[in-house]
Amino acid sequence: MSSINRIANVASHLSNSQISTNNNASGDIGLIGLAVMGQNLILNAADHGYTVVAYNRTVAKVDEFLANEAKGKSIIGAHSIKELCANLKRPRRIILLVKAGSPVDAFIEQLLPFLEKGDIIIDGGNSHFPDSNRRYAELGEKGIYFVGSGVSGGEEGARYGPSLMPGGAKEAWPHIKDIFQDIAAKTDGEPCCDWVGEAGAGHYVKMVHNGIEYGDMQLICEAYDLLKRVGKFTDKEIGDVFAKWNKGVLDSFLIEITRDILYFNDPTDGVPVLEKILDTAGQKGTGKWTAINALDLGMPVTLIGEAVFSRCLSALKSERVRASKVLGGPSVEGESPITDREKFVDDLEQALYASKIISYAQGFMLIREAAKEYGWKLNNPAIALMWRGGCIIRSVFLGEITSAYRENPDLENLLFHPFFKNAITKAQSGWRASIGKAIEYGVPVPAFTTALSFYDGYRSEKLPANLLQAQRDYFGAHTFQTLPGKENDFLKGDWIHVNWTGRGGNISASTYDA
Ligand code: 6PG
Numbered sequence: 371m372s373s374i375n376r377i378a379n380v381a382s383h384l385s386n387s388q389i390s391t392n393n394n395a396s397g398d399i400g401l402i403g404l405a406v407m408g409q410n411l412i413l414n415a416a417d418h419g420y421t422v423v424a425y426n427r428t429v430a431k432v433d434e435f436l437a438n439e440a441k442g443k444s445i446i447g448a449h450s451i452k453e454l455c456a457n458l459k460r461p462r463r464i465i466l467l468v469k470a471g472s473p474v475d476a477f478i479e480q481l482l483p484f485l486e487k488g489d490i491i492i493d494g495g496n497s498h499f500p501d502s503n504r505r506y507a508e509l510g511e512k513g514i515y516f517v518g519s520g521v522s523g524g525e526e527g528a529r530y531g532p533s534l535m536p537g538g539a540k541e542a543w544p545h546i547k548d549i550f551q552d553i554a555a556k557t558d559g560e561p562c563c564d565w566v567g568e569a570g571a572g573h574y575v576k577m578v579h580n581g582i583e584y585g586d587m588q589l590i591c592e593a594y595d596l597l598k599r600v601g602k603f604t605d606k607e608i609g610d611v612f613a614k615w616n617k618g619v620l621d622s623f624l625i626e627i628t629r630d631i632l633y634f635n636d637p638t639d640g641v642p643v644l645e646k647i648l649d650t651a652g653q654k655g656t657g658k659w660t661a662i663n664a665l666d667l668g669m670p671v672t673l674i675g676e677a678v679f680s681r682c683l684s685a686l687k688s689e690r691v692r693a694s695k696v697l698g699g700p701s702v703e704g705e706s707p708i709t710d711r712e713k714f715v716d717d718l719e720q721a722l723y724a725s726k727i728i729s730y731a732q733g734f735m736l737i738r739e740a741a742k743e744y745g746w747k748l749n750n751p752a753i754a755l756m757w758r759g760g761c762i763i764r765s766v767f768l769g770e771i772t773s774a775y776r777e778n779p780d781l782e783n784l785l786f787h788p789f790f791k792n793a794i795t796k797a798q799s800g801w802r803a804s805i806g807k808a809i810e811y812g813v814p815v816p817a818f819t820t821a822l823s824f825y826d827g828y829r830s831e832k833l834p835a836n837l838l839q840a841q842r843d844y845f846g847a848h849t850f851q852t853l854p855g856k857e858n859d860f861l862k863g864d865w866i867h868v869n870w871t872g873r874g875g876n877i878s879a880s881t882y883d884a
Contacts, residue, residue, distance in 0.1 A: 397423035397446055397458040399549055402477055403467035404431045407521065409439060410528035411494070411553070416443040418552045423447075427468075451477075454485035461545055462489040465762050465827065467521075470497045478505065490542040494521045496656055499577055500741035502570030503744075506538050515539035517546065517640040520566075520576020522761035523555065531555030533761035534563035535579070535753075537572025537746075544627040555760025557769075562760040564752035566664030571746045575753055581674040583762050584653075585729040586624050588817040593718050594628070598806065600811045601714055602706035609633040611715050617721050619793075622765030653683035660736070666740045672824050673729040676816040700812035707811070714807070720800030725821035727794050731770060731784040732824065739764025751775035785828065794825065844870045847878045 380589045402414050404426035412422045412435075414873045425448040426432050448454035455462060462485060466477050474493050481491065491514060493502065502518030509516040520535030521528065534554045536546065543565050546805065551828075554563035566572045594700040597611060609632030616625045630877040636643050657678045664671035681692075708714045734750065741748040754772040757763055774787040805822055808815040829832060842848035861868075867878035 373659065378738040378789045394506070395459050396421050397456050398463070399423070400425065400448070400454050400464040401460065401467060402426070402454070403452075404435050405467065405526045406525050407494075409435060409649050410444060410525055411465070411521070411532070412551045413439060413443065413763075414529055414531070415443050415549060418549075420444065420549055420552075421501060422447065423454050425449075425451065426663040428626050434505070444873060451480045452484050455481065458773070460486070460489070461515075463492065463542075463546055463549070464490065465494050465519075467494045470495045471501075472633060474501070474505070478509070482512070482514070485514055488515070490517060490539075491516045491548065492517040492519055493573075494519050496520075496576065496580070497573050497575040498659055499570035500817050502573040506569045511541060513826060515542035517542050518570050519550075519575040520572050520579060522576065522579060522763075524762065527555065527760050531562070531760050533579075533756050533759065535566050535568035535572045535575045535756050535765070537575070538569060540565065540568070557755065557759035560755060562764075564755050566753065566756075567741070567746040567748045569744070569746070571744075571748060574740055574744075574746075574750070575737065575756075577656050577659050577663070578737055579757060579761060580656035580730060581677075582733045583624075584657035584660075584677040584681070585673045585733075585817060586622075586726065586763055587679050588673075589722055589725050589729070590624060590628050591680075592808075592813075592815045593819055594632075596718060596808055596813055596815065597715075599704065599813050600702055600807055601711065602702070602800075605632045605644060606647070614715075615719055615722070617820045618719065619767065620726075622721065622767065623762060624765075626791065631691070648687070649684055650687045651684045653678070655679050657681075663740070666733075666741055668735065669732070669736045669739050670824060670827075671732045671736050673725065673732055673817050676792050676820045680814075680816055686775065699778075702811050708807075710735075714804075716873075717800035717803045717807075721804035721818050722795035723823070724794050724797035724801040725795075725818050726767065727784065727790050729791070729817075730767075730819035730822055734771075734784055750779050751859075772862065801812070840870075843867055843878075847874065849878045 373679040398420040400424045401408055404424060412424055413678055415422050421444040423446045425434075429449050432449060436445065436447045446457055448457060454464070457633065458464070464481065466474055467473060468477060470623040474495060474497060477489060490741065491509060493505065493516070497518060497826070499518070504514045506518065510755060516537070517536050517538040519537070520531050522535070523532035529555055536543070536550060536552050550563050556562065559616060565574050594608055603611070610627050612625055612629035612632060616622070616629060625799060631644055632642065634643050636646065657674060661675040661678050664675065670810065728843060737748055737750070737753065740746065751772055754768055754775050758768040758772055770789055771784065774784060774789060775781060778787075781787060795883045801818070801822060805815060805818050808818065839848075839850035843850050847867050849867045852861050858876035865878065867876065871874060
């Protein structure tokens with residue numbers, strides 16, 4: 371019996387007798403975890419007229435919050451889990467904004483003795499979706515509704531309008547819909563929050579959001595690197611390029627903050643702070659989870675995979691420093707070889723745009739497969755809309771994706787939609803030219819190149835996997851199928867093994883695919 375189950379049993383035993391009733395309770399929603407995201411979300415909800423009950427494990431933080439940021443607002447401080455629960459209207463709605471992993475389970479255990487059937491626990495952290503699947507099932511057995519909600523937008527988003535991606539027990543949705551949609555970001559008046567789907571679907575969609583975030587960031591870094599290393603642009607000039615791009619098809623939060631980062635100088639010497647930052651990327655794991663899940667589901671989400679590996683390569687700093695001294699290859703010393711700077715920048719904009727289209731097409735391919743694999747009914751237009759505003763990957767581009775899925779929610783692939791098909795066709799020459807320059811001058815562009823290779827692979831009627839199948843059959847008798855119409859007396863049956871060397875037998879290995 372899991373710890374949640376154990377405590378829940380105690381809870382059901384206690385529920386009608388010993389738990390303090392809360393008929394006079396005034397709290398609309400409770401929130402546990404007063405780190406920056408938690409505090410900002412509470413202030414956001416209070417601004418929208420909700421009474422929020424706040425609790426934190428280190429209780430002193432509750433008093434500090436009440437005496438400062440929360441002063442004069444409809445926020446009640448709780449000094450224990452019991453007090454938190456007693457101050458909430460029924461069904462109780464409690465958001466956990468604590469570190470993903472065991473802290474979430476620990477708080478659920480502490481909450482259960484004070485909850486009743488129909489109460490709602492919402493995990494708003496970056497939890498791994500299998501954990502949310504488990505919590506949904508375990509709590510569901512006890513009559514407690516579990517919601518795993520993606521929350522994106524960082525500090526400012528939490529305060530003034532995040533993107534919220536709730537999924538789990540659908541019964542909870544009518545009870546949380548108004549609060550969630552009121553505090554969420556709005557795009558053209560529509561809230562960037564809707565019901566995502568069953569069990570861990572909310573956290574799954576947030577995971578893919580983060581994977582796409584990794585991809586977008588990597589693409590931007592590659593563009594910056596090319597402008598710097600090949601174009602020999604200064605940081606200020608690169609900032610100007612991003613400022614220009616932010617007025618066109620690439621208009622997005624990440625392009626905008628990149629512009630601001632490039633313009634930001636150290637006041638002590640006027641040097642861009644960016645050029646003083648160690649080139650070693652960190653990661654908390656959500657991009658890695660997306661890439662692992664893509665491998666598990668057999669989906670070629672290559673761009674996110676490369677983005678994760680690029681962070682890994684960046685982390686091998688001392689090894690790279692040694693390699694830079696011994697491994698030869700092209701590089702640009704001195705003057706830039708680029709004569710037409712305007713074309714160089716325009717080509718790069720197209721490379722970014724086309725690669726981004728591929729990345730989102732791959733992301734939605736993964737979501738589609740996950741829906742099939744896990745039996746979720748996922749709402750593609752709503753997912754695109756939830757990412758349109760409030761979150762880190764918010765962009766004008768997601769407006770186009772929303773329209774595409776609104777037109778056809780079952781669209782097989784974004785690349786088949788006329789808007790994206792035409793956009794990528796138009797962007798192709800610039801895309802290929804930019805990658806050509808990167809290869810010629812030795813600048814790594816793994817995300818740009820994997821996007822283009824995916825595109826060329828996806829549009830290839832025939833790939834060299836015939837040779838691969840032959841190799842597998844040659845050394846391991848793994849068998850192959852023939853092209854339609856190519857069967858004959860020698861190539862007979864569904865799965866064929868050929869004795870390639872004359873030495874092997876006619877016994878084939880069993881046929882299965884991982
Ligand atoms: C968001 C962000 C947020 C966090 C990333 C950082 O949507 O608000 O995605 O969740 O900033 O998880 O991830 P890394 O530390 O792995 O870059």
